Amino acid sequence: MASPTFSDRIERIPPSGIRDVFEAAGDDAIDMGIGQPDFPTPNHAREAAVEAIRAGRADSYTPNRGLESLREAIVAKHERDQGVSVDVDDVIATAGGSEGLHLAMEAHVDAGDEVIVPDPGFVSYAALTKLAGADPVPVELRDDLTLDPAAVEDAITEDTAAFVINSPANPTGAVAPREDVAEFARIAREHDVLCISDEVYEYTVFDGDHHSPMEFDTGGNLVVVHSVSKLYSMTGWRLGWVTATSDRIDRMLRIHQYAQACASAPSQFAAEAALTGDQSVVDEMTATFKRRRDVLLDGLAEIGIDCPTPRGAFYAMPKVPDGFVDECIERGLIIVPGDAFGDGGAGHARLSYATDEATIRDALDVMADAHDAVTE
Ligand SMILES: Cc1ncc(COP(=O)(O)O)c(C=O)c1O
Known part of the structure; x- marks a missing residue:
């Protein structure tokens, strides 16, 4: 056999x-x-899902990108928190940040490419890089466990397709200062490599503020990966999103269409309520x-x-x-x-x-x- x-x-x-x-x-x-x-x-998120289910609004596929009302809530969130305006079609609702990371890798990384990842860093970065046939290039952290933009820049070769940043970070709890985030944006722009910014812990910052490369000019070389899992304690709902330029969204949407069709409808209603409700x-x-x-x-x-x-x-x-x-x-x-x-x-x-x-x-x-x- x-x-x-x-x-x-x-x-x-x-x-x-x-x-x-x-x-x-x-x-x-x-x-x-x-x-x-x-x-x-939060109760209002749970209730929104229950109401949608009871009213029969969660029985069908949603648009591939996700419910328009959810994406509008995400656009409003980026306006409120990052001060940037995003087109409602430049967002895809995903099955958690996990799917968002997968889409970002699969749509941008080829066999033989290199992806720079923080070391130590969240386990998915190296694994998804390998799954895309590429090689992770680990970059050691500073003594305070933040990722040094200069170390990322030094690690760039002609094979580099992307680098991953994650602030606030798992497993370190480190938060990238504003000047480092501005540097990451410059590196993405000047070296023409993709910055994949994993911001799933955005709201859990104790000292200082969260900064996203969205606030700076990345020359469009940015995919932001987000999720309601840690923002609102909704890990079981499996709902996240990616935000990027239209050409990148178009490519990620092709994978999402075939692999997922759309994110779970009840979870989309819950996420929308979490994003628009009492913070x-x-x-x-x-x-x-x-x-x-x-x-x-x-x-x-x-x-x-x-x-x-x-x-x-x-x-x-x-x-x-x-x-x-x-x-x-x-x-x-x-x-x-x-x-x-x-x-x-x-x-x-x-x-x-x-x-x-x-x-x-x-x-x-x-x-x-x-x-x-x-x-x-
Ligand atoms: C840094 C980081 N990114 C992404 C994820 C994925 O989370 P989810 O798929 O639940 O949104 C996690 C989960 O632990 C994480 O720690």
Whole structure:
């Protein structure tokens, strides 16, 4: 019997290393591994979906790009937050930021190309680059875990198709300062390479402001990837969007048409309500994350673990001694080894504080014991 053959492309990508950690830690483990906000989806978003379902408005395909009313809400969001005006047809509603990243890669990257990715960085960047047949080029971060535009510029070769930026960042919590974002825009424009800007954590910034390359002149070499997953605690709804120039949208839409047809209709109604409704939920979530961050940082400092201050998202990425992550997992605390996010993450751990303060304090007790055990 012929053995099944798999594409060369699929054999290039390993399964995500993050899942292994959850399995190793057991069922009643303390969880600082998960990357989703622990808040309910705002009620008005849920209700909008329920109403649409009840009224039979969510039964059919929507336009491929997504409901016009949702895209208008996205246009208004970019006007409000980025101060830029976007055409309603230059947006595609996607199945989360994950699909947006996939569309951006598939539409712009060929076999043999290079894509510059932050290292450590979100696991999808290197994997989707490989799936497109291209090679990820990891760029190490600065000591404060921000991505250095000069390092990105140095890594550009004649094969570079794109570079990925992500602020606020997973797994580091780093937020790119305005001058760096302006530099990334200049690099995209001057080197004529695509900047893929992953802004799914936009609203979770504690100190300073979020900046997008949309605010600067990229010469059109920009795809912004967005999602309601982390903005409004809606990971399960699988709804995001991409924003780009018409020619790029046209190419991404071809993939989206064949692979997806359209994003889930009920989720589109929910996302529209989240974007247009009361935004105070966002402030409440951000204030809560900031309090938790401070509890975590104080606790880590007491233990003697050095951690650059994360200014956004809900992750911290301290340097940890050898054996620390395994010791924590054995003691029932789920944290993710830094090298799950690239070689540049070695010697670090990613701690997610999308969990309540009591859990963070319990986790700190475990970390203190684990630290003693490996440094004795
Ligand atoms: C940096 C980053 N980008 C994109 C995503 C994808 O999120 P979603 O597909 O839920 O929008 C995640 C999810 O963890 C992420 O951390």
